[in-house]
Amino acid sequence: MSDLVIGLGGLAMMFALMVFRMPVGMAMLAAGYFGTVLISGARSANALLVTETFSAASNYSLTVIPLFILMGNIASVAGFSSRLYEAAFAWVGFLRGGLASASIIGCAAFAAVSGSSVATAVTIGKVALPEMKRFRYSDALATGAIAAGGTLGFLIPPSTGFVLYAILTEESIGQLFMAGILPGLLLTALFMAAVALVTLKDPEAGPRGEWVSISMRMRALMRALPLVTVIIVSIGGIYLGVFTPVEAAGIGAGLVILMAIGMRKLDWRMLQQAVSDTVGTTAMLYLIVIGASVLNPFLALTHVPAMLGEAMTSAGLGPYGVLLLIIIAYLVLGMFMDGLAMLVVTIPIFFPIITGLGFDPIWFGVVAVIVIEMGMITPPVGLNVFVVKSVAQDVPMATIFRGVIPFWVAMAVCLLAVIVFPQIALTIPSAMFR
Template sequence: MSAAATGFLGILALFVLLALRIPVAFAMFVVGFLGIAALNGMKAATSLLASEAFTLGSSYELVVIPLFILMGNIASVTGMSRQLYDAAYAVIGQFRGGLASATVIGCGGFAALSGSSVASALTMGRVSLAQMDRFDYDTRLSTGVVAAGGTLGILIPPSTGFVIYAILTEQSIGRLFLAGVLPGLVLLSLFLFTVALICWLRPSRGPAGPKTTLAEKTRAMAGALPILAVIVLTIGGIYGGLFSPTEAAAVGAGAVILIGFAMRALPLSALWKASRDSISTTATVMLILIAAHMINPFLALSHIPSAVGDFLQALNLPVLGVLAIILLVYLILGCFLEGFAMLVLTLPIFFPVVTELGVDPIWFGVLVVLTLEMGLISPPVGINVFIVKSVAPNASLATIFRGVLPFWLAMLATLAILVAFPQITLFLPETMID
């Protein structure tokens, strides 16, 4: 059997294992290990398994993952995420659709702490859904805005998606973080526009909330200042060259812990729970990364990436045409695969193609991560939809999927804007102080 045939057989076996609900990491371990053994011998497979696990486990750059996850978990258990929502609600909650808009802003703020879409959707769902129900918001709007707003967690830095992309493609984590800032703000703005448009066309879906006094607005904004300061400190520190991404993660995690203690909102039991949850999430991410470094050499040995590259070049399409095909593949895969699984499965195939075409890897990374976001709310797998369903059990999945459709279209519009104007993505990384 040829190397290419072995590679395609391995990919088929991987999809079969995923369809059987084998965890992504273990499925990739099995396929990668057996594939390398078939193409290069058992000794090479066992040697690679030992070396890659140790190399990744001792990588200094990967410390950013548990630290940012811990920062988000601490912010959640201390109520800092609720303070972000309360501040946004106090300012715009009195307008039509204001509670939904406040939820989007709250999701964006929490995304800048947690780096996790699932955590953003879960936390903001618990905070905001009850309030929107209380003021008779349409279920499609309330659940849709939480599911879609949660996706900001993988685009607005710090983002676990960017970290994994950087590790797999050997790009700068700091530059990717900065590249996600303006696209994240563009997407957040389009989400707010979508809410306003829905409430203008169907006013009953998002009635205005009660007015707040200037004193109430001031108190709410003051309550959110500490966590906003942490966001500015971490992202601003990276941009200004004060911190590396790893140092910024340590500063941010330490700052939220100190704020939690100062506010007397972080008992030792809550700190222990947040730390335990962070360790569990980090272990899952590390397993996926180690497994990715097993399957990537297998794909390289099978020459599948070069075969795909030759095929795309044979189509004689312009660079944007090839890029459109790749993004379309990501959009389709997003309907069936979890985001991180898509990254580790497809980057070894597509990344050499786009670099050969001269596509900026930072720009491509933001486009890929945005398409991963769209998968989070695409049927039938859309994990954020199921997260919202767990928080709002009375809402049907069909209702939530209908609710996220306008926001999915807003994400598609954002993707088109970023493809047409790459300078939106590249402006901050190009002005970064090294």
């Protein structure tokens, strides 16, 4: 049996294990380990498993993940996340569709703390969906806005997607974080434009909220100021070069904990819950990284990435034609796979092709993350749709999927803009690291 056949069989086994609900990290680990046994023997496979596991688990850059997750969890249990939504509600809630727009702004702001699309959708959804129900918003618009807004957690820094991309490609986490800022703001604006178009077509879908006085708006903004300050300090500190992403995560988490204690918003039970959730999420992400670290050398031995690269580049489609094929592959995979799983499985295959075609690796990181975001709200899997369904249990899945369609189109527009105008993603990293 040739190495190429073993490689293709290993990938098939990995996808089959995922279909049978094996955790993504374990599926990649099993495929990489047993595939290496077939090619190089058990001794080499055992050495690979030990060295790659230790290397991945002891990677200093990865400590940014638990620290930012802890920061988001503390902000959530302490009630700081609801303050972000309340501030956005006070400023735009009186507009037609204003509650949906406020939800998107709240998601964008919380994304700059949590780094997780699932956490963002759940946290803001629990606060915003009851309010939109009270004002008789259509179920499609209300749930669609939360499902789409939650995906901003994968793009706006700190993003676990960017951290994993950086680890897999050995690119700078700081540059990737900075590259996500302008596309994240653009996508937020496009989501709000989608809300405006939906309510323009059907005013009953998003009635106006209550008018709020300027003094009450300022009071709501001041209540959200502590968490906004943490966002500015952590992200701004990275941009100014005051500290590294890992240091920014530590400072951000420390500031949120101190604020929660100082404002008496954090008790021992809440702290235990936040730490427990952080440990669980971190363990899952570390397992994915370890699985990818074992799978990637196996794929290199089988030459599957090289073969696929040669096939795509020799097809005569040109650089952007190949890029289009990669985007289509992501969209198809996004219908069935989780976003992080897609990232760790495909980047070792697609990254050499992209760099070989002369595309900027930081720019491609943003493109890949946006396409993966689209997969988070694409049927039949649509992870964020299922997350919102858990919060809005009385809303049918078909209604939620119908509600995300305008936002999916907004994502496609954002993706096209980033491809046509790469400086949307590269301006801040270029200014930061010139």
